[in-house]
Amino acid sequence: MTAPARRIAWIDIARGIGILLVVYAHAARGLVLSAVLPSQGWPITVDTIIYAFHMPLFFVLAGLNIERGVARGRKDFIVNKLQTIAWPYFLWSLIQGWLKLMGAGYTNNPIAPSDLIAIPVAPIEQFWFLYVLFFCQLFVAIILPRRWLLVGLTLLGVLAWSTIAGESIFFRILHYLPYVIVGLFAAPRLAWLAERGAALGIVLTGAWLAFALLILPVGSPAQAAPTIYALALLGSAGTIAAAMILESVKMPLGWLEYLGRLSMPIFLMHTIFSAAMRVGLKIVGLSDPVMTLVLVTAAGVLFSLLAYRVAETMGVTRLLGFGAPVAR
Numbered sequence: 361m362t363a364p365a366r367r368i369a370w371i372d373i374a375r376g377i378g379i380l381l382v383v384y385a386h387a388a389r390g391l392v393l394s395a396v397l398p399s400q401g402w403p404i405t406v407d408t409i410i411y412a413f414h415m416p417l418f419f420v421l422a423g424l425n426i427e428r429g430v431a432r433g434r435k436d437f438i439v440n441k442l443q444t445i446a447w448p449y450f451l452w453s454l455i456q457g458w459l460k461l462m463g464a465g466y467t468n469n470p471i472a473p474s475d476l477i478a479i480p481v482a483p484i485e486q487f488w489f490l491y492v493l494f495f496c497q498l499f500v501a502i503i504l505p506r507r508w509l510l511v512g513l514t515l516l517g518v519l520a521w522s523t524i525a526g527e528s529i530f531f532r533i534l535h536y537l538p539y540v541i542v543g544l545f546a547a548p549r550l551a552w553l554a555e556r557g558a559a560l561g562i563v564l565t566g567a568w569l570a571f572a573l574l575i576l577p578v579g580s581p582a583q584a585a586p587t588i589y590a591l592a593l594l595g596s597a598g599t600i601a602a603a604m605i606l607e608s609v610k611m612p613l614g615w616l617e618y619l620g621r622l623s624m625p626i627f628l629m630h631t632i633f634s635a636a637m638r639v640g641l642k643i644v645g646l647s648d649p650v651m652t653l654v655l656v657t658a659a660g661v662l663f664s665l666l667a668y669r670v671a672e673t674m675g676v677t678r679l680l681g682f683g684a685p686v687a688r
Contacts, residue, residue, distance in 0.1 A: 372621050
């Protein structure tokens, strides 16, 4: 979810789509765990579809500008990632973990103090994303500009992940690294594609049609490595093509681009606000599952934006791991 040095609108729109999917998916899973939504039927179908591609999308987008960033200076690139990925990882893991400890009676997935002590090697909750992203980008920064060595080592990592399939964070890094590499190699081709409307329509239609044919009928999440990667890349390609089309037709979607530019603070805070809303609605006795889902999802987005605006007013966005202030 890191931002490029030079803003490209369709990248931010794709991030905006992605972060909305992240907030919705976490909100829905929380409601399934708390028995507000059923553990079968449409919530699980939608969950399976979203989780097939929404996190790989962010790794692909992160890879688009990584080569340019490393070319400006490997040391500066790594220092930047320490500030913009590692720092928010540690800070918000501790904040969210402490809040979960304080509200242990209301959380779906309680944690122990030992879990917070272990965050240097074992991420908690959604913060695995930042942990994996940091080490993927660090690996790429060390190997570049030797692109084919990078590809060879990545393929060996995929082979290890697909054959051993361990549960440790190390294997999750091996799993997600290829998406960053795809983004690195795809950057010039996507820049070319963004200028060609007819080709965009073909990519959009073809990617989502192939995705649908591969995932339907929707059952349990895919287990075979080729299917997992194919669904992730097809969904990412379809989302990126949709973002390019939305930019090209000049629809009034500045709000979606804005969400993409603020995807990091939304990611860091959304589960806190979504969980608080879920608990509050339970206390007041709201029983409608769809309305609850809408309100919990909206809380994750809107209260995160409000908190960001407060942080911006106070001049502490960098301190809180949100990055430089984002213009509206």
